[in-house]
Amino acid sequence: MNLALFQTENILSQTDGRIRVCLKERQHEHIVKIQKLGPGQEIQLGLLNGKIGRGFIVEQDQSSTTIEVSLCQAPPAANPIKLIMALPRPLMLKRVLQSAVSMGVKEIHLIHSNKVEKSYWQSPQVSDEELFQHALLGLEQGVDTVIPKISKHQRFRPFVEDLLPELIQNHRAYVAHPSTHAQSAKVSTEDCYLAVGPEGGFTDYEVEKLEQAGMQTLSLGPRILRVETAVPVLLAKLSD
Amino acid sequence: MNLALFQTENILSQTDGRIRVCLKERQHEHIVKIQKLGPGQEIQLGLLNGKIGRGFIVEQDQSSTTIEVSLCQAPPAANPIKLIMALPRPLMLKRVLQSAVSMGVKEIHLIHSNKVEKSYWQSPQVSDEELFQHALLGLEQGVDTVIPKISKHQRFRPFVEDLLPELIQNHRAYVAHPSTHAQSAKVSTEDCYLAVGPEGGFTDYEVEKLEQAGMQTLSLGPRILRVETAVPVLLAKLSD
Numbered sequence: 172m173n174l175a176l177f178q179t180e181n182i183l184s185q186t187d188g189r190i191r192v193c194l195k196e197r198q199h200e201h202i203v204k205i206q207k208l209g210p211g212q213e214i215q216l217g218l219l220n221g222k223i224g225r226g227f228i229v230e231q232d233q234s235s236t237t238i239e240v241s242l243c244q245a246p247p248a249a250n251p252i253k254l255i256m257a258l259p260r261p262l263m264l265k266r267v268l269q270s271a272v273s274m275g276v277k278e279i280h281l282i283h284s285n286k287v288e289k290s291y292w293q294s295p296q297v298s299d300e301e302l303f304q305h306a307l308l309g310l311e312q313g314v315d316t317v318i319p320k321i322s323k324h325q326r327f328r329p330f331v332e333d334l335l336p337e338l339i340q341n342h343r344a345y346v347a348h349p350s351t352h353a354q355s356a357k358v359s360t361e362d363c364y365l366a367v368g369p370e371g372g373f374t375d376y377e378v379e380k381l382e383q384a385g386m387q388t389l390s391l392g393p394r395i396l397r398v399e400t401a402v403p404v405l406l407a408k409l410s411d
Numbered sequence: 412m413n414l415a416l417f418q419t420e421n422i423l424s425q426t427d428g429r430i431r432v433c434l435k436e437r438q439h440e441h442i443v444k445i446q447k448l449g450p451g452q453e454i455q456l457g458l459l460n461g462k463i464g465r466g467f468i469v470e471q472d473q474s475s476t477t478i479e480v481s482l483c484q485a486p487p488a489a490n491p492i493k494l495i496m497a498l499p500r501p502l503m504l505k506r507v508l509q510s511a512v513s514m515g516v517k518e519i520h521l522i523h524s525n526k527v528e529k530s531y532w533q534s535p536q537v538s539d540e541e542l543f544q545h546a547l548l549g550l551e552q553g554v555d556t557v558i559p560k561i562s563k564h565q566r567f568r569p570f571v572e573d574l575l576p577e578l579i580q581n582h583r584a585y586v587a588h589p590s591t592h593a594q595s596a597k598v599s600t601e602d603c604y605l606a607v608g609p610e611g612g613f614t615d616y617e618v619e620k621l622e623q624a625g626m627q628t629l630s631l632g633p634r635i636l637r638v639e640t641a642v643p644v645l646l647a648k649l650s651d
Contacts, residue, residue: 274640274644312635400514
């Protein structure tokens with residue numbers, strides 16, 4: 172937690188641009204047990220979808236930490252890459268999402284694919300509330316406040332046939348897939364869509380459909396990376 | 412397991428370049444339960460520190476899979492980046508090591524740092540045997556056979572003062588650290604050393620010592636990434 176994100180419901184009072192914020196539960200525990208911060212000490216805060224600032228702890232008891240903060244700094248620029256990702260298995264989903272969000276990705280589409288087990292979609296980890304929590308942790312890691320938009324698409328064909336062509340219109344769009352005619356992932360770009368398959372990769376049929384929708388295949392070379400490694404690598408290679 | 416790595420002790424017989432290999436335990440279980448492969452089916456194999464080839468399963472029982480393989484292909488080129496990494500907490504160590512090894516890193520130094528808990532060094536995850544196992548999994552993921560050299564340095568000063576200057580002689584060397592005078596991590600390089608701090612970062616003193624030893628600081632921008640995200644990102648940004 173390099174930044175404690177608060178929401179309007181955490182605000183106790185507000186005068187002359189100075190905001191009193193009360194943090195509880197996970198954030199309070201983290202401040203006390205991990206950061207070991209107490210009254211008088213400085214801490215970085217951000218308002219969800221708002222600005223960032225440094226505050227001081229003014230009160231602390233067993234269940235809450237109260238901070239006074241002035242918000243003055245804009246969050247960092249968004250990552251211009253939009254991610255389309257075959258739903259990873261629930262435990263990995265958490266890590267991959269946090270990692271992508273910490274890198275500033277603001278649009279994430281979780282899609283179905285042949286090698287995604289259908290039961291994954293029923294996992295509590297994939298509920299809107301849990302996705303929101305994963306995103307919060309990613310923002311707190313990456314010192315950002317702007318919550319990403321995460322969409323779920325449980326059927327591959329309607330997504331790829333009906334939604335995708337419109338989505339990527341006027342954007343570059345790449346699907347990461349080892350392929351003989353793939354270009355290597357060293358494309359500097361401002362603004363693009365990037366599709367990443369499940370462990371085991373997209374099927375040939377799926378790649379064909381993604382290409383038909385307007386995506387170009389992009390290769391990472393002979394090495395096969397796990398999704399949790401491939402996503403940061405691709406985001407790093409595609410951005411400046 | 413995109414490649415099953417075998418060792419000389421797995422070899423049953425060898426005639427005219429065709430090798431009979433017997434895989435047991437983890438690898439056998441993976442072939443049966445995850446890959447769902449049986450007699451007659453093709454599988455990719457590699458000899459530890461040797462070549463890669465495609466083989467066919469010739470026998471399978473409850474506890475072993477026997478494969479006949481011809482090795483013909485060299486492993487992929489090594490990653491020219493050498494990694495110096497503050498020892499991550501044991502659970503993360505496994506993931507970060509596998510990820511770096513899957514990306515072809517062949518020289519890894521695990522070092523102590525102020526924010527590394529001393530107890531981490533006593534974890535079974537940090538034993539030579541476990542480090543070897545993590546590396547094997549990374550190679551099997553990245554379709555590689557060449558085992559990396561992993562060294563442990565439990566004291567920061569002797570490493571940074573006595574060993575590091577010699578190690579990085581005639582190489583470029585970078586320490587990833589947010590800093591006002593840091594250059595941004597977009598340096599294409601053939602061959603370099605890269606130092607990555609613990610969660611929470613190197614201390615100012617440590618950065619100073621690393622710089623004195625000849626390393627340049629390198630920044631990833633305003634966002635702070637977890638070690639497991641920062642390592643693939645840095646490897647991707649520093650290599651072609």
